[in-house]
Amino acid sequence: MRKNMRLSLAVIALLITAVSCQKAVAPEQEIKKEISQDVINSVKALGFSSDNIIAEEGGYIVEGDIFIPTNELKRSLNGTILRVGDVEQYRTTNLVTGLPRTITVALTSRIDAAIYGPVLDEVVRRFNAENLQITLQRVSSGANITFDRASGSYLASAGFPTSSGEPFNSVKVNTRAIGSGTSTTFINYAATIFAHELGHCIGFRHTDYMNRAYSCGGSAVNEGASTVGAILIPGTPSGPDPNSWMLACIGSGVNRPFNANDKTALSFLY
Numbered sequence: 038m039r040k041n042m043r044l045s046l047a048v049i050a051l052l053i054t055a056v057s058c059q060k061a062v063a064p065e066q067e068i069k070k071e072i073s074q075d076v077i078n079s080v081k082a083l084g085f086s087s088d089n090i091i092a093e094e095g096g097y098i099v100e101g102d103i104f105i106p107t108n109e110l111k112r113s114l115n116g117t118i119l120r121v122g123d124v125e126q127y128r129t130t131n132l133v134t135g136l137p138r139t140i141t142v143a144l145t146s147r148i149d150a151a152i153y154g155p156v157l158d159e160v161v162r163r164f165n166a167e168n169l170q171i172t173l174q175r176v177s178s179g180a181n182i183t184f185d186r187a188s189g190s191y192l193a194s195a196g197f198p199t200s201s202g203e204p205f206n207s208v209k210v211n212t213r214a215i216g217s218g219t220s221t222t223f224i225n226y227a228a229t230i231f232a233h234e235l236g237h238c239i240g241f242r243h244t245d246y247m248n249r250a251y252s253c254g255g256s257a258v259n260e261g262a263s264t265v266g267a268i269l270i271p272g273t274p275s276g277p278d279p280n281s282w283m284l285a286c287i288g289s290g291v292n293r294p295f296n297a298n299d300k301t302a303l304s305f306l307y
Contacts, residue, residue, distance in 0.1 A: 128242035134202030143180035
């Protein structure tokens with residue numbers, strides 16, 4: 038009886054120790070995710086919203102899906118604002134140079150090619166149909182831009198071209214959040230997300246970056262445009278256009294192929 042009691046007490050003591058250890062670890066995890074004021078100031082200085090900054094391995098995700106490497110926080114992202122109306126603008130940062138050129142794209146082995154291969158093929162088709170100075174080509178490895186599985190809580194993320202004129206080389210996609218399927222509806226929805234992130238890789242900001250409430254809802258947020266100019270694109274409307282592929286937020290199942298203003302902006306830059 039005493040032996041059983043001692044054993045029970047030992048088990049209880051072990052459980053208390055285990056629970057205590059778990060409680061001790063939690064605050065450390067929270068501290069690691071805390072965003073410093075210096076990072077917040079740097080994000081604002083780059084002209085991005087400082088709301089809901091997410092610490093990610095190697096950098097930070099801002100505005101829901103834009104990845105800024107830690108070593109880029111102090112960089113000056115000079116660029117141009119391409120105006121397409123009172124509400125929508127395309128803000129560019131660095132652009133891809135060495136045109137005309139082919140940009141290769143690929144899925145990593147962590148993404149199911151049977152499901153997302155047709156999605157990437159649709160992205161390639163959409164861009165190449167515009168006869169730009171950038172031609173996309175899908176390859177199996179050694180790509181300029183790889184699409185890899187995301188582990189965070191965001192839908193997808195990507196960065197901007199390098200100062201040497203290369204496209205950002207990685208797109209992270211949360212395949213669990215996007216889902217799976219073989220229907221045309223699913224392929225078009227996922228391709229819209231993939232194409233949006235590739236848009237960042239070649240220099241496009243969100244069309245509604247100055248007022249994310251336009252596509253995301255909530256209150257208007259605009260942290261400013263940093264030190265950039267603005268160019269009105271001839272022939273584009275003065276009012277809002279709700280269907281741009283570079284709007285910040287997207288509803289489930291929504292398909293946004295390039296609209297007339299998107300095509301004008303793509304042609305203007307590439």
